[in-house]
Amino acid sequence: MDSTSKLKQVFADSLGLPLEQITDDLKYHSLPEWDSIAHMSLVAAIDDTFSITLSTDDVINLSSFAAAKEILTKYGVNF
Amino acid sequence: MKVFDSIEKFAESTALVTGLESISYSKLATLADTFARQLTAKPKNLVFILCTNTVVAIAGYLGTLRSDNVALLLAADIDVQLLANLVDTYQPDYIWEPKNTNTFGDKAIYTHANYQLVQNPKPSEEQLNPDLNLLLSTSGSTGNPKLVRLKGESVLANAQAIVAYLAITRSEKAITTLPLNYTYGLSILNSHLLAGATMLLTDHSVITKDFWQFFKDQQATSFSGVPYTYELLKRIGFLDMELPSLRYMTQAGGKLNAQLVQDFGSYAQTKGIKFYVMYGQTEATARIAYLPPEYTLVKPTSVGKAIPGGNLSIINTNGNTITKPFIDGELVYRGVNVMMGYATSRTDLAKGDEQNGTLLTGDIAHFDEDGFCYITGRRKRFLKMMGVLFNLDDLENFLKQQGYECACGGKDDALCIAFTKQVPEKELKRQLQQKYKLNPNVITIVYVEELARTGTGKMAYEQIFRNVTV
Numbered sequence: 350m351d352s353t354s355k356l357k358q359v360f361a362d363s364l365g366l367p368l369e370q371i372t373d374d375l376k377y378h379s380l381p382e383w384d385s386i387a388h389m390s391l392v393a394a395i396d397d398t399f400s401i402t403l404s405t406d407d408v409i410n411l412s413s414f415a416a417a418k419e420i421l422t423k424y425g426v427n428f
Numbered sequence: 429m430k431v432f433d434s435i436e437k438f439a440e441s442t443a444l445v446t447g448l449e450s451i452s453y454s455k456l457a458t459l460a461d462t463f464a465r466q467l468t469a470k471p472k473n474l475v476f477i478l479c480t481n482t483v484v485a486i487a488g489y490l491g492t493l494r495s496d497n498v499a500l501l502l503a504a505d506i507d508v509q510l511l512a513n514l515v516d517t518y519q520p521d522y523i524w525e526p527k528n529t530n531t532f533g534d535k536a537i538y539t540h541a542n543y544q545l546v547q548n549p550k551p552s553e554e555q556l557n558p559d560l561n562l563l564l565s566t567s568g569s570t571g572n573p574k575l576v577r578l579k580g581e582s583v584l585a586n587a588q589a590i591v592a593y594l595a596i597t598r599s600e601k602a603i604t605t606l607p608l609n610y611t612y613g614l615s616i617l618n619s620h621l622l623a624g625a626t627m628l629l630t631d632h633s634v635i636t637k638d639f640w641q642f643f644k645d646q647q648a649t650s651f652s653g654v655p656y657t658y659e660l661l662k663r664i665g666f667l668d669m670e671l672p673s674l675r676y677m678t679q680a681g682g683k684l685n686a687q688l689v690q691d692f693g694s695y696a697q698t699k700g701i702k703f704y705v706m707y708g709q710t711e712a713t714a715r716i717a718y719l720p721p722e723y724t725l726v727k728p729t730s731v732g733k734a735i736p737g738g739n740l741s742i743i744n745t746n747g748n749t750i751t752k753p754f755i756d757g758e759l760v761y762r763g764v765n766v767m768m769g770y771a772t773s774r775t776d777l778a779k780g781d782e783q784n785g786t787l788l789t790g791d792i793a794h795f796d797e798d799g800f801c802y803i804t805g806r807r808k809r810f811l812k813m814m815g816v817l818f819n820l821d822d823l824e825n826f827l828k829q830q831g832y833e834c835a836c837g838g839k840d841d842a843l844c845i846a847f848t849k850q851v852p853e854k855e856l857k858r859q860l861q862q863k864y865k866l867n868p869n870v871i872t873i874v875y876v877e878e879l880a881r882t883g884t885g886k887m888a889y890e891q892i893f894r895n896v897t898v
Contacts, residue, residue: 381862388635
């Protein structure tokens, strides 16, 4: 599975949304599903899936699917 | 009685700061009184207020209390059916709501910013008790319309006690994300208004950049959180943050695990600031006890001692006071901040004080040899979900109405539902998210052979959930 598909799957599972709803435009608080609780599940799932530990700044900057890709690039994940 | 009727004395001091504006005490008093002048249907009116962390919502709340009317505070994102149920049960005179809500249509008698005041075409003719000023929901999230009845006198007494033990002065700036319809959130507003301090209002969660930007720009001196907030803070690396303006942190809304108490207690000690672990209930307006910060690391599992003016004791099942330490019993609180009683119907709003300052908390607790209180359990079937009481029986009844055979249990912030037959898990979680605002990640579904019952035919919850880890 490529990184984008992996990340989409992580988002879908953590936010409880169907895969097709995971697009670059998906933003924190744009849907009731992506609240602070889901956000922390998401962060934990990203850490596990990509074997990294997101920093404080990255956790609070992770405000959209597009931002998540950008942040993960810093940790050496290629999209 | 009229509460907050002398906030004008703080004149040009800043009362509220939002991302958009800054409001002085004089301005806030004027806004509140303009609102209050619209409430003319009866000598004493019942006003439903749909709360957001905004100047307009607060002005409506203050206007209602300053004019000795009665406010029921509700979440602005309340489920429409729950709201309809409350309107039907309590038949208010007015509703102060965001403009598109239109509970009684859109014929507003007064508007301010994005809020409208609309009169109920069919208000109740029944009297409101002269001492009554505030109504709060105990477990609004499960749709139970049961309310706590509070006197203005209790609101004032609790706010005064909080100002005293937190030593809140006019220079304090509290940042809050907690909603006003939530007793803990409201108690922060009340105590700061009484002290002439500043409230920094935001809807951004502590895990967003916007929150911390606002915190730093405005030089916040305190913040408050429920146990879940502290878990989030730890994960985002709060313990490594430098926040020079911060003077203290408070925690309430459920038991914070001992490790987190240690973590934040040590952080506070290192930084020379204070961390207050506190305990309270809506039935006591908000605050009942607090752990003086010098004991945070010494007695990390204690909720401390009663607030100024209050008294704690523990009784056994026969109602006799337990005086020996380390013996569990039901925690009893006495103080002016205890509610008048509950309400389940409009008629109940005419009732007087049924509690006489005494509250059986429903929590099981004991004292240590120094008189510090420790909560060890809960007598009733409630969980605290994200700091708010969640009634398990209400949920179970709702699911039974949907045709499910199930038992609800779990622990705080981790609801567990046991079914005997396979259920469509995703759909069910989605339904619960919509109805109760419960995030799917905090719900665990398990399957059991049968729902064990006790000899008297009641659900044997302990047995059902014995082998379940959530």
